[in-house]
Amino acid sequence: MHLTIKAPDWIAELLARSPKVFQTPEDRMRLVIELARENVTRQTGGPFGAGVFDADGRLVAAGVNIVARSNCSILHAEMVAIALAQKNLGRYDISDNGKSDYELVASTEPCAMCFGAIPWSGVTQLVCGARDEDARRIGFDEGPKLPNWPEALEERGIQVSRDVLRQEAVDVLEYYVKTGGTIYNARGGQAE
Amino acid sequence: MHLTIKAPDWIAELLARSPKVFQTPEDRMRLVIELARENVTRQTGGPFGAGVFDADGRLVAAGVNIVARSNCSILHAEMVAIALAQKNLGRYDISDNGKSDYELVASTEPCAMCFGAIPWSGVTQLVCGARDEDARRIGFDEGPKLPNWPEALEERGIQVSRDVLRQEAVDVLEYYVKTGGTIYNARGGQAE
Numbered sequence: 001m002h003l004t005i006k007a008p009d010w011i012a013e014l015l016a017r018s019p020k021v022f023q024t025p026e027d028r029m030r031l032v033i034e035l036a037r038e039n040v041t042r043q044t045g046g047p048f049g050a051g052v053f054d055a056d057g058r059l060v061a062a063g064v065n066i067v068a069r070s071n072c073s074i075l076h077a078e079m080v081a082i083a084l085a086q087k088n089l090g091r092y093d094i095s096d097n098g099k100s101d102y103e104l105v106a107s108t109e110p111c112a113m114c115f116g117a118i119p120w121s122g123v124t125q126l127v128c129g130a131r132d133e134d135a136r137r138i139g140f141d142e143g144p145k146l147p148n149w150p151e152a153l154e155e156r157g158i159q160v161s162r163d164v165l166r167q168e169a170v171d172v173l174e175y176y177v178k179t180g181g182t183i184y185n186a187r188g189g190q191a192e
Numbered sequence: 193m194h195l196t197i198k199a200p201d202w203i204a205e206l207l208a209r210s211p212k213v214f215q216t217p218e219d220r221m222r223l224v225i226e227l228a229r230e231n232v233t234r235q236t237g238g239p240f241g242a243g244v245f246d247a248d249g250r251l252v253a254a255g256v257n258i259v260a261r262s263n264c265s266i267l268h269a270e271m272v273a274i275a276l277a278q279k280n281l282g283r284y285d286i287s288d289n290g291k292s293d294y295e296l297v298a299s300t301e302p303c304a305m306c307f308g309a310i311p312w313s314g315v316t317q318l319v320c321g322a323r324d325e326d327a328r329r330i331g332f333d334e335g336p337k338l339p340n341w342p343e344a345l346e347e348r349g350i351q352v353s354r355d356v357l358r359q360e361a362v363d364v365l366e367y368y369v370k371t372g373g374t375i376y377n378a379r380g381g382q383a384e
Contacts, residue, residue: 011193071278145338
């Protein structure tokens, strides 16, 4: 009765040659977009990357979409980054009961599941690249989300920044389509 | 860059002395309520149990809330049951692209995250015991959910049954409170 989540080995290699501190939201977004792009190139999953960063801009944990290779529908990039950050920090509340600020950076706005996971995670900021409508346009299903989801997070003390390097993030979504990546959706099948 | 999710050992013992087929929704709900109650008694997590069952009523995988012991906020009972069912079936779409029906049975209605995870999982039915307002009444935060969440699942071809052995499920929530269980919530701290 156990399950091991394993991120692709190339992530450690990519991070080893990356800076240790990512000063600006754009720097942090650039990293997670690179993760998303590499995930497509290496054919290890969908075109989504995420990372949890501390208040000094240091990466706590990175994630990419590993649904297909892990046979596990919950392993979206954000979920992997959150779970690994909690493992690295040794607590299920990343903020440590509000003592520290941590930022979740996602190459695309969260789906319904990842949106719901964010308040539980303890991150205090969310930074997004591509919009959910960008994901929907190429056939990804973001699931049944609250229309006012950014406000719902703000009400819980989680700041939301949108459209950070949006076009670069959209480019990765389109790169995935061009390379013939599988578009699966929440009805279980492939998109029409 | 890996994470191992381990369900408590007592689950295998409990299942070993349980029937192999759970004929009715009530039979299946009785099992997940027992899992929820045992999780409290054994002090291995919150008062929530879940299971994925096939169309013949056979249990594919069970889950309980193991957030605190795993230091992982995403490990609600439903998420554990879904992830283990997908591992056992060897596919991220439990329904195998709509070929088979599978039921997720949850002792309490899903929080915002688990709700969002259900369409991705491939289950085609959701059966719930306690209502989300029952969980809220004892201080658990269900997160920002769509008000019409059952309809949103139905629109995606997922049938929803509510109030199955609701009182027995509520009893476990109250048992948890009486035993002094931690009520954590989505703002990261303890409930007021």
